[in-house]
Amino acid sequence: MSDRPRPLTVPTEDQQQMLAEVRRFAEEGIRPRVAEMDAVGKLDPAILKTLFEMGLMGIDIPEEYGGSGMSFTDAILVIIELARVDPSVSVVCDVQNTLVNNAIRRWGTEAQKKKYLPKLATEIVGAYALSEAGSGSDAFSLRARATAEGDGWKLSGSKLWITNGYEAGLYLVFATVNPEAGYKGITCFLVERDDPGFKVGKKSAPRRRSRSSSTT
Numbered sequence: 204m205s206d207r208p209r210p211l212t213v214p215t216e217d218q219q220q221m222l223a224e225v226r227r228f229a230e231e232g233i234r235p236r237v238a239e240m241d242a243v244g245k246l247d248p249a250i251l252k253t254l255f256e257m258g259l260m261g262i263d264i265p266e267e268y269g270g271s272g273m274s275f276t277d278a279i280l281v282i283i284e285l286a287r288v289d290p291s292v293s294v295v296c297d298v299q300n301t302l303v304n305n306a307i308r309r310w311g312t313e314a315q316k317k318k319y320l321p322k323l324a325t326e327i328v329g330a331y332a333l334s335e336a337g338s339g340s341d342a343f344s345l346r347a348r349a350t351a352e353g354d355g356w357k358l359s360g361s362k363l364w365i366t367n368g369y370e371a372g373l374y375l376v377f378a379t380v381n382p383e384a385g386y387k388g389i390t391c392f393l394v395e396r397d398d399p400g401f402k403v404g405k406k407s408a409p410r411r412r413s414r415s416s417s418t419t
């Protein structure tokens with residue numbers, strides 16, 4: 204047998220088995236609810252519950268932190284599989300795994316990992332709050348400020364287009380501690396939904412095309 208590296212596009216037997224389960228859930232548990240979720244612009248909580256139960260919200264969180272102990276590639280394969288049926292559900296899973304969990308795993312302190320990763324794998328949704336009304340692709344121009352206060356930090360500013368913003372219990376909020384330092388002044392804060400002063404704004408209603416609207 205060849206010992207050449209396997210192309211990422213060819214899943215292993217274990218991955219194929221896992222993807223078959225994800226596909227079954229996507230077809231039976233998600234597809235029948237897609238039209239209704241699109242119409243009301245809201246994620247069905249039953250779907251979120253199953254994503255946690257199947258270990259799909261902590262795919263590459265190591266088992267020692269209560270996760271599924273799989274790889275980043277596994278997470279990507281799951282995200283692709285979910286996107287076949289519902290890109291919105293897929294992006295919920297994507298942000299949780301590839302942005303939130305991954306950032307805490309790579310850059311969090313040991314205490315932060317112990318506190319948050321087991322919860323992210325089993326019960327709380329995470330959000331990655333980077334974009335603002337005036338900074339999208341140009342993320343380094345963000346205006347959210349963080350100032351030292353007592354033994355902590357005070358954040359001021361607002362974020363926009365935050366996936367999972369509505370459902371999350373934990374937010375990775377990007378803010379600058381020193382605007383003069385440019386991108387080097389930007390850092391990330393872990394904000395819990397109940398932290399004083401923090402507020403989730405109103406979600407805009409889903410856009411619908413009226414019968415008389417033009418397509419041009």
Ligand SMILES: Cc1cc2nc3c(=O)[nH]c(=O)nc-3n(C[C@H](O)[C@H](O)[C@H](O)COP(=O)(O)OP(=O)(O)OC[C@H]3O[C@@H](n4cnc5c(N)ncnc54)[C@H](O)[C@@H]3O)c2cc1C
Pocket residue numbers: 294298330331332333334335338339340341363364365366367
């Ligand atoms: C489905 C979805 C989920 C999202 N989830 C999150 C989230 O969880 N957290 C979060 O923080 N943000 C989120 N965002 C926001 C997303 O990160 C921004 O929409 C994105 O960064 C682009 O910013 P913008 O929309 O302001 O577009 P702009 O930055 O204004 O860009 C507009 C267009 O100009 C192009 N452009 C920009 N700069 C250049 C350049 N220098 N050269 C050439 N072309 C350029 C872009 O490619 C784009 O086509 C989400 C967006 C979407 C659509």
